[in-house]
Amino acid sequence: MPELPEVETLRRGLMPWIEGQKIVGVQLNRPDLREPLPARMAARLTGARLLALRRRAKYLLADLSSGEVMLLHLGMSGRVLLSGQALSAAPLANYYHEHPAAQKHDHVVMDFENGVRLTFNDPRRFGLIDLFSAGAEVGHPRLAHLGPEPLAPEFDGPALAARLKGKKGPVKPVLMDAGVLAGVGNIYASEALFRAGIHPERAAGGLSARECQRLAGAIRDVLEAALEAGGSSLRDFQQADGALGLFQHRFQVYDQEGAACQKPRCKGQIAKIVQSGRASYFCPKCQVA
């Protein structure tokens, strides 16, 4: 499910309930996700206090009082569920107040001292959990080679141009390369190119400074719009299953093949192509090759 806005929405949703809380119990229902779970994971987590919850790209990073950092990635199908009596007073509707019965693919369950329970569910198991000492974060193989954060204040047209320089491949898959730019996935790559009016098959390194300026702005705008939708869904949208971190968002091109282009006065029809094995959506009329 998750791209950067979903992960950030999840981080913001979890933070008030687990930050500063001590982990009092950890239940592991299988030894691995995509990779084996960290050695002695339950013992290493139990008794530690979760000091802060950060995000880098699509990774959540939890700083623990034990001096270790827990890294969590949701993969394609990962979800996090919060439950517990402590949430009864919450102004938020989309939490369980009682612990629900265990579901299929509930792989990791963590209980905090305030009674809040965090459940990680991931059918496809492309998710990842790692645990390492804080000093090992810089240089962690999953984090060391990530590109810049698109929501960081210093990310702008020239910064994007520098990342795309010399890249001969089509811009859409290049945008999805986490080493080029962190956190932009298949949905928002298409959405951003549409907003910027740039064809997904354009050579990444061939974009003009002006186009890079437009594209950088479009990436930031679409991510922020999704974040805003996530934030409001968190407050207002009650999900049937209580799952946190997902929200309905109206995409302008993603999964909209055949729909009318939403740009004013454009009579185009959204098209779908496959690039590097992933679906890309665009308007052939206003995104010129």
Next chain:
DNA sequence: CTTGGGTCCTGTGCGC
């Protein structure tokens, strides 16, 4: 070095 393709895994939705 880049780039494209295969791979991990389960669930869902579509066409027949």
Next chain:
DNA sequence: TGCGCACAGGACCCAA
């Protein structure tokens, strides 16, 4: 209604 297949929001690994 059942069955088989294509495809799904990520990201690594490897061959060319």
